[in-house]
Amino acid sequence: MPSTPMSGDVLSEARATNAAAPILSVRDLSVRFKLPQGAVTAVDRVSFDLHRGEVVGIVGESGSGKSQILLSLMGLLASNGSATGSARFENTEILGRTAKELDGIRGSAMSMIFQDPMTSLNPYMRVSDQLTEVLMVHQGKSQREALGIAIDLLDRVRIPEARRRIGLYPHEFSGGMRQRVMIAMALLCRPSLLFADEPTTALDVTVQAQILELLGELARDLDAAVAIVTHDLGVIARLCDRVIVLYGGRIMEQGTLDEIFYDPRHPYTKGLLASTPRLDERTHGELLTIPGQPRAAMGDLPGCPFSPRCALRTAPCDSAMPPLVADAGGRRLACHNSPLEDRRP
Template sequence: MSLLKVSNLEVAFDSPDAVVRAVNGVSFDLEEGSTLGIVGESGSGKSQSVLAMLGLLASNGRANGSAIYQGENLLTMPAKKLNRIRGNRLSMIFQDPMTSLNPYLTIERQMTEVLELHKNMTRRAAKKRAIEMLEAVRIPEAAHRIDQYPHELSGGMRQRVMIAMALLCEPQVLFADEPTTALDVTVQAQILQLLRNLQHDFGTAIVLITHDLGVVAGLCEKVMVMYGGRVMEHCNADNLFARPSHPYTIGLLRALPRLDQSDAPLVGIPGNPPNMAHPPSGCPFQERCIDASQRCADSVPPLEPFGGDTTWLRACNRPVEQMKSLHEVAHV
């Protein structure tokens, strides 16, 4: 049984000029102790999908579909009940530590409040636990740093505080939105190992939103590639890197630097992501796709099983054997 089952999730934002449909029909299952990576360019709908599940959309946002957790739909759950599990059983590492931490409160107060609310701990016990978690995310002199305000910490240290806060209650599901963006590679490796340990010890399921396909390769079992608010490809990570089947996935992989081809120029995806207030007809990627046909402009390709594998889904009209670009990413 899935720990979290998302079906046909849609997110839209009302504006004076148009309705921005940020997410269109996203579905996935998340098992206990598993990791799902969600990748794609900025504006593809990755973060809004997660914010919708946690009831954190902007005031002009609305969500439809279902996100079933422990038999209840998070999208229709009363706010009071959602508050009891958000930050406790469901937790999130936000993307921007500069604005996510309260500048008027010390790190101690922002961390101990979580434990006092959800775990009924005393202030003293909560502070001890908070210091232990700060040490776990490699913050030096944690007992001193916990009494400081966010502006007294570097960007990387604030990011680690956000990660520590998300892990305090040992959540069942952890949503991590670019959790290692502001960290150097050494600390990034330590944080990823901390997430692996959390999974091993507590069976935590992780939804990882990232632009870093290297992080996906090292941490995720499954990957969902999004573009223009839709899922383009959804499969096991091994299949994604060995045999990418969607032109957009191929474009993302071709844009990665490779150690075995250090002199080769990076190949970017031409064009820009679509304006979701006025999305293109047909496939959202067709205006940038070198394999697009008239059919791609006329109709949205369904997300369906590919190559006889029911766990490998792809939304593309072009048969893989006809894709001109597949041979260029062999052995990515």
């Protein structure tokens, strides 16, 4: 008798589960590089999910493995690198696929914005040809249709006189404009997953802010999942819903923007926040820094990679990497000496 409401419930539950299903699920991702003196581990058993409509920041000092996470997922590791683990994009395993196998989704369903626009722009081709080619190859558009879409998108990324400028070569654009062209290129095929690796560090602060806002706005319009890599916490604060804090190739802490900024638990996260000038402070005093140097990429050493620099270090920190434990809300922390449970009143 209660079959109708029951099946309705089951259906809505199934829909809710589906709506919450991640678009990208990364599990135990490790990246290793072979060097003449032996192998180094740049990314060490990293797991995370990305959902449509959210912007996740991956933050950490230089060399912490941020870029290698994104590059391995895009199938773009250097030739001496290899990735293990699993990465499912819309339920398809993408890790370990050849460039040819990934071509169908790279640049269309999944795309990447690089720090240097010239990584993805061809200096010898007019911007019009580069943008229309993507649409013609991936979406079978006619040249005329493709040109119309490309001009619209250049308008949207606020390139003045887009109709005229689309005929120019990349070097005829300023740095900020080139960055916008690259954003347009990454969004052309309306990707559902977008990676951005330090997309604005080469630009001056005002242009950075404009471009980041634009990126956030366009990603929201597309309902895409965005992972943005940066060592700049200001960028994270401006743009991200969730934050992953990386150190020595491992996730140290992960939480919502508020959790990480207002209630950081990991000593490294605390150090990172303390060494960043607050955006709302008019006078910047001397920057605090975390003493010591990051350990060279070598995840195979036992213990926590941060322990040599950590104020809370105890004996177990040097012998065993603390497990990454999660609370019911999905917040995660890897530290022997800092509790995860909520201590707020």
